[in-house]
Amino acid sequence: MSIHPTAIVDKKSNISSDVEIGPYAIIESDVKIGKGVKIYPHSHIMNYTEIGDGTRIHTGAVLGDVPQDIAFKGGKTSLIIGKNNIIREYVTIHRGTKEGSSTVIGDNNYFMGTSHLGHNCDVGNNVIVANGALLAGYVTVEDAAFISGNVVIHQFSRIGTLSMIGGFSGVNKDVPPYMSVRGPSVVCAVNLVGLRRAGIDRKAITEIKEAYKIIYHSDINTKQAVEKILERNPGKEVKYLVDFIKNSKRGICKYRYDSDDKGYYS
Numbered sequence: 001m002s003i004h005p006t007a008i009v010d011k012k013s014n015i016s017s018d019v020e021i022g023p024y025a026i027i028e029s030d031v032k033i034g035k036g037v038k039i040y041p042h043s044h045i046m047n048y049t050e051i052g053d054g055t056r057i058h059t060g061a062v063l064g065d066v067p068q069d070i071a072f073k074g075g076k077t078s079l080i081i082g083k084n085n086i087i088r089e090y091v092t093i094h095r096g097t098k099e100g101s102s103t104v105i106g107d108n109n110y111f112m113g114t115s116h117l118g119h120n121c122d123v124g125n126n127v128i129v130a131n132g133a134l135l136a137g138y139v140t141v142e143d144a145a146f147i148s149g150n151v152v153i154h155q156f157s158r159i160g161t162l163s164m165i166g167g168f169s170g171v172n173k174d175v176p177p178y179m180s181v182r183g184p185s186v187v188c189a190v191n192l193v194g195l196r197r198a199g200i201d202r203k204a205i206t207e208i209k210e211a212y213k214i215i216y217h218s219d220i221n222t223k224q225a226v227e228k229i230l231e232r233n234p235g236k237e238v239k240y241l242v243d244f245i246k247n248s249k250r251g252i253c254k255y256r257y258d259s260d261d262k263g264y265y266s
Contacts, residue, residue, distance in 0.1 A: 001015065001016075001017050001018065001019055001020075001021075002019075002020045002021065003019075003021045004021060004022050004023040004024075004025070004041075006023045006024050007021045007022065007023065007024065007025045007026070007027070008025075008026045008027070009021065009026075009027040010027060010028050010029040010031070011029075012029035012030060013027050013028070013029060013030070013031040013032070013033070014031070014032045014033070015027070015031075015032075015033045016033060016034055016035045016036075016037070016053075018035055018036055019033050019035075019036070019037045019038070019039070020037075020038045020039065021039045022038075022039055022040045022041040022042075022043070022059075023041040023042070024041050024042045025039050025040070025041060025042060025043045025044070025045075026043075026044045026045065027039075027045045028044075028045065028046050028047045028049075028064075029047060030047045030048050031045050031046075031047065031048075031049050031050070031051075031064075032049075032050040032051070033045070033050075033051045034051060034052045034053035034054070034055070034083070035053040035054070036053050036054045037051055037052075037053065037054065037055050037056075037057070038055075038056050038057070039057045040056075040057060040058045040059045040061075041059050042059050042060050043057050043058070043059065043060065043061045043062075043063075044061070044062045044063070044065075045057070045063050045064060046062070046063065046064035046065050046066075046095075047064060048064060048076060048077065048078040048079065048095055049063050049064030049078065049079045049080075049081070049095070050078065050079070050080045050081065051063070051081045052081055052082040052083035052084070052085070052107065053083045053084070054083050054084040055081060055082075055083065055084060055085045055086075055087065056085070056086050056087065057087045058086075058087060058088045058089045058091075058113075059089050059090070060089050060090040061087050061088070061089065061090060061091045061092070062090075062091075062092045062093075063079060063081070063087070063091075063092075063093050064078075064079040064093070064094070064095050065092065065094050065095070066094065066095065067094045067095060067096065067097045067118065067119030067120075067137065068094065068118065068119070069097045069118075069119055069137060071097055071098075072097045072119075073099075075098070075099035075100070076099065076100070077095045077096035077097065077098070077099065077100065077101050077102065077119075078095050078096060078101075078102040078103075079093060079094070079095040079096075079102065079103045079105075080102050080103070080104050080105065081093075081105040082105055082106045082107040082108075082109075082125070083107045083108070084107055084108045085105060085107065085108065085109045085110070085111070086109070086110045086111065087111050088110075088111060088112050088113045088115075089113040089114070090113055090114045091111045091112075091113065091114065091115050091116070091117075092116045092117070093105070093111075093116075093117040093121075094117070094118055094119045095119065096119055096120045097119045097120060097137065098120075101120055102120070103117065103118075103119055103120055103121050103122075104121075104122050104123070105117075105121075105123045106123055106124045106125040106127070106143075107125045107126075108125055108126050109123060109125065109126065109127045109128070109129070110127075110128045110129070111129045112128075112129060112130045112131040112133075112149075113131050113132075114131055114132050115129045115130065115131060115132060115133045115134070115135075116133070116134045116135065117129075117135045117139075118134075118135055118136045118137040118138075118139065118155070119137045119138075120137050120138045121135050121137070121138065121139045121140070121141070122139075122140045122141070123140075123141045124141060124142050124143040124144075124145075124161070125143045125144070126143055126144045127141050127143070127144065127145050127146075127147070128145075128146045128147065129141075129147045130146075130147060130148045130149040130150075130151075130167070131149045131150070132149050132150040133147045133148070133149060133150065133151040133152075133153075134151070134152045134153065135147075135153045136152075136153060136154055136155035136156075136157075137155045137156075138155050138156045139153050139154075139155065139156070139157050139158075139159070140157075140158040140159065141158075141159045142158070142159060142160050142161035142163075142177065143161045143162075144161055144162045144194065144198055145159045145160065145161060145162065145163050145164070145165075145175075146163070146164040146165070146191075146194060147159065147165050148164070148165055148166050148167040148168075148169070149167045149168070150167055150168050151165050151166075151167065151168070151169050151170075151171065152169075152170045152171070153165075153171045154170075154171060154172040154173075154250075156249070156250060157171055157172065157173065157174055157175070157250060158174040158175070158244075158248070158249075158250070159171070159174075159175045160174070160175050160176050160177030160178070160179065160241075160244055161177045161178070161240075162177055162178050162191060162194045162195060162198055162200075163175045163176065163177055163178060163179050163180070163181065163191055163194075164179075164180045164181070164191045164193075164194055165180075165181045165182075166180065166181065166182040166183075166188075169181055169182055169183055169184070169185075170183075170184050170185065171185050171253070172184075172185050172250070173185045173248075173250045173251050173252060173253045173254075174244070174248040174249075174250050174251065174252050174253065175187075175252075175253055176215075176241055176244055176245060176252050176253065177237075177240060177241050177244055178190055178191055178194075178195060178208050178212075178237070178241065179191060179212070179253070181253055185253040185254065186253060186254060186255065186256065187212075187216055187252075187253045187254065187255055189212075190205075190208055190209050190212050192205065195208065200237065203235065204235050204236075204237045204238075207232075207234050207235055207237065207238045208237060208238060208241065210229075210232070211229050211234065211238050211241055211242075214228050214229055215229075215245075216254075216255040217255070222245065222252070226242050226245055226246065229241075229242055230242060
């Protein structure tokens, strides 16, 4: 273990033998840090935080602080971070609000500088969150989603797998899998680049494009669109898209911005 003499490490923390801890970093009690983790200077790892093997935590990151939620009553909650994540400068990730709850981060994610994940977020694997993006409490982000810089995501929203949110967008509804979103919760296209990079086969991509046209470019409502898509007996990717839409609690992002949605951000 390599711990800089200026670092402060609580004796009640559980740290693997090969962890590197840089100058002026602070590790509080009840922290668990896995193998091969590197913690850069001035990072602060707070109570009830667990960090998986191979994760890199850069300068000034604050992990596991109490939630910015007036409902928090001081109970024992946690932050659980998986393996091989990259957490860049001044990222903040808060622990859960309700007693016994957690903020959960999967594996192989990349959180760029100054991004923020609020309490009880649930992030999958291979997700990229770019600089300055803000995720409110209880946001769910599925595998391989891409959230661009300075995006703001409303609490309880769900971001579907292999979706992409363009920079400076505000999202207050659920982003369906495989879609690209720009502006105020507007689906503008299929995320073809992301699908190809993920190795999705040509047949599945064609089905996703056809489903997109039915949902967003047909003069029918969402329920009717889903029924029409299922009539075509689609593959697993489109079936997952349909299930996502059916299970949406906030409603999915639209094709056009409706001025009546302004109040939905409150």
